Amino acid sequence: MKPDSFPIGSIAKVPVRGRLKLLRESMRYVPPEEGDSFRYRDILFFLRFLIPLKGPIIASLILSFIISISSTIMPLSSKWVIDYLFLGQSTAPLLGKIEAHNLGFLVPYADLVLHSLPLVICTLAVVEIIKYVLSNERSLIQYRINTEFTYRVRMTVFHQVLRYPLSYFKSSRTGYLLARISGDTSGLSAISGSILQGIISNATTLIVTSTILFSLSQTLTLIVLVFVPISVGLSYWINRISRSYNIRGREIGLRTSADGQEILSAIDTIKIHASEHRELDKYANNLQKSISLTIASMLFGQVTGGIQRSISYALTLIVMLIGGTLVIEKLMSIGDYTAFLAMYPQLTGAVSMFLQLPLSLQGTAIASGRVKELLDLTTEDESPDPKHPLIVPDHPTRGEIVCDNVSFSYDSDVPVLSDCSLYIAPGEHIVLTGQTGAGKSTFIHLLLKLYQPDSGNIFLDGMNIRDLHPRWIREQMAVVSQDLFLFHDTIMNNVRYSRPDASDDEVMQACRSAGLHDEIMTFPEGYDLIVGERGGKLSGGQKQRLAIARALLRNAPIFILDEPTAHLDPETEKRLTDEFMRLLAGRTVIIISHREDLTRLADRVYHMKQGKIHVLSM
Template sequence: MPEAGGLSGIQCSGLFRRSRRGLSFVREVLRSPSGAERPGGTEDIAFFLRYVRPLWKVGASALLATVFVAGLKALIPLSSKVFIDDILLGNEAGLSSLFPVSSLTALAAALLLLGAVMGGMDVLRSYLMAQLRERFSLALQTDLFDHVLRFPLSYFRSQQTGYVMSRVSDDVQILQYVFSQFLPTMIANVMYVAFAFVVLFSLNLRLTLVVLAFVPFFLLVNVLFIGRIRAASYRERERQAYVSRDLAEVITGIDTVKTHAAEDREAGRISRTLRDVVQIRIKNTMLAAFSEYIRIGVQFLMLVAVFWYGGSEVIAGAMSVGDFVAFTVYIATFAASVSIFFSFPVVIQPALTSAARIREIFGLEREVGEEGLLAPEHFRGQIAFTDIAFAYPGGAPVLRGVSFTARPGDVIAVVGRTGVGKTTLINLLMKAFSPQAGTIMLDGIDLADLDPRWVRRQISVVSQEIFLFHTTIEENIRYSRPEASRGEVIEAARKAQVHDDILGFPNGYATVVGERGTRLSVGQRQRIAIARAFLKDAPILILDEPTSALDTATERQVQEALGTLARRRTTLLISHRPSLLAIAGRILLLEEGRVREVEPGSIPAGDAAAADAQKRHRPVAACNP
């Protein structure tokens, strides 16, 4: 039996295990980052100077105001010397020759005047810094968002929405914090420290050298922690991006989550991702705490040294009481400023991380723009695929030697089993991807030589995945041609046979459709998309399963509108609905990566779409005038 007050073997074993876990945690926090975890550096901050240069006048004015305020602030602790040496002790050789204040009232009045001037200049400085911050943020966010919008479609189809949004927004917010909070405070403190040291040298050279002797210790803290904090910040940003990615995915698919009663499952998935973020944040906090603990310790030793050496100077008569009090007041007041000054390289690491991540976004290759590419003034709409081969990265070939021609006015149906590559054909035509072999010609011009934005302006798309913006019906229709008049919008809605439905809403065309158009029925959303296509009036029309989610009665309405829309255009139709195939004048069968033109009665019966098409297909000559 263990002695009273002692520890049992089990208790000692538990204490030992906890100690080992604690030491393991400390080692993990303080471990040196790997090469892959050393993101960015000061060159990334330099990259963003392009957004500061146009604002140099505002920045210079803000800097001058900051210097002026710091200079006035550095005079305040001198009041303690004036108070002790000149007023209390009546030392005529004090500062009275420079600042002739011989009474307590005069000193108080001088301090009030100094405070009023300093306050007014500080308000001006804050206004100028706000101008600099907000105009910098506006330029950066605008440029970044414009850059992201110009990424190839393949990028957005390979990345989840929440991840992209986090990269674009969260890191910019960190840089905004640097410009709105940290950088102004840093500049002000640097100026104050500079002025304060000038005064300290004038008060006592030897004691000031004692203070400067502690500078290497502050620099040592930076050397120890900069790389670790930067790496930890990078890991935190990445995990936070994963959280945003998963949240956006769950919210977007909330109908599916509810249908499968998967709330607990999704909450658990998000919780696991958040747990990783929390663990990294704890490590970040501990890194900051360790560095701050050492920094505060150095400050405490510096203060002790000032008291010991300064006190010795006063006792020896080499330093006046007023000088010593003023010196210690300076040490006390700018201790925080010195801490901020020397902690800058550590605290700036999250900003450097965000700057590196934003610069990484800027470094991603944008879609080839208008410069050097063709944008013909006239376009008839002829399409020619010649020996096209394509495979997705790491996947098997999807298309092998695909060739066909679509002339203006042709309505061509592309049929085949699910996953055979029908939508890939459309993506290639839209320049979302580039073929590995073969050529695609538009009016005899190689698609590779055409500006992608010009190409997409020549194409109207009506698909099964309709996206409507959270705005009015009129604005959603007008999205295809923003300059269209109200009358043209209404005419497009009439052609799409949705005008009467729109008038049935209390607010008519001003009705807000809700996020992704959830306040409208599937059929109404589909016909609004058709109205967009009517309004755009592009030479090429792509119909990608446009009626797959519709009931028979609604499909009949949509089919009639699509038949009208297809007239006098080059139309590619992808559909498994036999009734819709009836508007096609030609049918292309895509199987095993190759395409061939077939008669309706010769489509292989194994194709689910083709089986019904054999029975019900009727070419519509009116679609091919």
């Protein structure tokens, strides 16, 4: 498609018959797909994150209560002005009601105000100023509640995600996961904000206004309440269809974000294959679905909004007609009539809010279910037996490794390792050789406890790694991987990543040992050079030596080198090999390589073939 072409023509150009078809489609209920449903009770799970914020929440609710009460004063003022000031009616009945409610201390002031128009206006002005100040204070408190709540939830989710097993990330899309962490946790903010505050505020308004309206006119109040069942039925229909829009819209948004992230991450591959147009079409397809859904949702909102406004207008006309008749027949004062017309929308608004609450909660419930799903996934540092947590030894490993009949497969039908046994003594250097796909990297992944063996066991210093905490295992190992990742940061910080407490001098010494220091000093920024996304400013050989420097800086008891010199020229490789022999003496070293310069470092050489380990030399 052309990048400047809009996939859906303007709705204004759609003929009447086409619009009617779109309208029918927009009002059709589409049941959610399997796995896309939600439960309102999932929201309750996240109330625990509000417990530390109970103080600000209580303050916000109290302010909401006061603001709701003060909002009824302005409509009531019309009754006071018309009946007591303009028509000169006696204030005794009202003052009697005030005194009957144990508010006698207000009677002198009320009597004074009700006989002075300037005092009425001044009182209303003071009330509005106080209401404005309290509303601003409530907004500040609510902002703190929302941000702290979202922060706590998002940090909890991100901490959980970082502890997922590697297999989860291999089978999931990074962009989709990031969109869920960011978007779904943001969708929970209504729990701490509009929901609690809205319930208290509207409940107060509902109780206070219905009481006042009933005192003004029982007949008109009952007429208003008759419309409630009609609104309930309409809201149920709206909520049912809107639920479908909410679920589908959120899913399309997540897929669009995931596709965009994947496209940008693979930009090198896309450009090499000249496939920009294909990726653009794929991205446009998601946008078209989103636009179509938005138009359908807009049409549905226009129809339902029109119906709701029609009901509201009908109610207003009926109240005006019957109320006016009561005034003409002297059954209702003009002040009561005016105050009722000014106040009853507050009652219908509060009722509407409660009817809209399920709709408001739908997005929150969807987000709650999706976030809870992330929190419920098993992490790699959880013990299968809660009574026996994973072990964290208080001493470093000696470097003894035993593999006892280890078998593993990524897919149960395709074994990668089959009954592999291996013994590595403390301080021993071994080399693993074998064709691509023989299982060499998989063996390393099992040793790092990135995956668990299907059968058999791996022992580290006689301890089964199934029983050891994965963090402790990985702290004992320094790894130079083929799949090196560099952060968009300085060279200094990328090397220091393996040992954050290392000094600048230690980082530089590691780079000297890796044969990288002199090249770094040729850069104008030196060690402060930002390496770019995935180390894009460095050559393949420089990135590999940076990985070696990172491993040397870690200074762990066990070194794992996966093709550590694959991108190096023979001269640099020989120099590094000699350096390895000096620096790695006394440490357990596992090298995956076919190069002769590295195999001479080995005490033993093993060959992997068809998932089996064979000894080549000792």
